[in-house]
Amino acid sequence: KAGVTQTPRYLIKTRGQQVTLSCSPISGHRSVSWYQQTPGQGLQFLFEYFSETQRNKGNFPGRFSGRQFSNSRSEMNVSTLELGDSALYLCASSLGAGGNYGYTFGSGTRLTVV
Amino acid sequence: KNEVEQSPQNLTAQEGEFITINCSYSVGISALHWLQQHPGGGIVSLFMLSSGKKKHGRLIATINIQEKHSSLHITASHPRDSAVYICAVEGGGADGLTFGKGTHLIIQP
Numbered sequence: 001k002a003g004v005t006q007t008p009r010y011l012i013k014t015r016g017q018q019v020t021l022s023c024s025p026i027s028g029h030r031s032v033s034w035y036q037q038t039p040g041q042g043l044q045f046l047f048e049y050f051s052e053t054q055r056n057k058g059n060f061p062g063r064f065s066g067r068q069f070s071n072s073r074s075e076m077n078v079s080t081l082e083l084g085d086s087a088l089y090l091c092a093s094s095l096g097a098g099g100n101y102g103y104t105f106g107s108g109t110r111l112t113v114v
Numbered sequence: 115k116n117e118v119e120q121s122p123q124n125l126t127a128q129e130g131e132f133i134t135i136n137c138s139y140s141v142g143i144s145a146l147h148w149l150q151q152h153p154g155g156g157i158v159s160l161f162m163l164s165s166g167k168k169k170h171g172r173l174i175a176t177i178n179i180q181e182k183h184s185s186l187h188i189t190a191s192h193p194r195d196s197a198v199y200i201c202a203v204e205g206g207g208a209d210g211l212t213f214g215k216g217t218h219l220i221i222q223p
Contacts (some may be wrong), residue, residue, distance in 0.1 A: 017122030033210060056209035088155050105157040
């Protein structure tokens, strides 16, 4: 079966712009979570969506937002981009909320802010 | 907030050696995950543990809930095992996964 699909794979944006990243989970998975990975901070949890509702949110500013659609696909949006937002953004899908069923990760979107 | 510590940060070994990577955390958890990340960024989930021990091929993961400690072992290591291994914990008062900094493993032929 198809894995977790993230689009686009690479993105270059200018400081001040906004960006939207997409994540299509494995068919049947209802939970999607998002993570940011940087060389300095490592992997950090952004937020988790389950059945179109944000279930958890990490310690990130309000510029980072997300949503989940009825088909479980999720998008995350970063507004007013800063140079420090340059990172690998990963999403993971799970059958249920909270990861009790384990996670399947996408290949990530590498965002560069110039 | 859960603090997740991994050791060692970097490990270089010869093919065939037995490898151990350690992970400790500060607050009780509901589950611990071992992840593998290859160059290019893709992450593969290796194990999810809440107690005891799990084995998959040459990989073994153990967890001691009382000690707040987990280990990942690789038997008969191979150059294709070269990757970053990341420990992540769930629960313990934090939302979502809390990650360790990772162990960069290189297996030389």
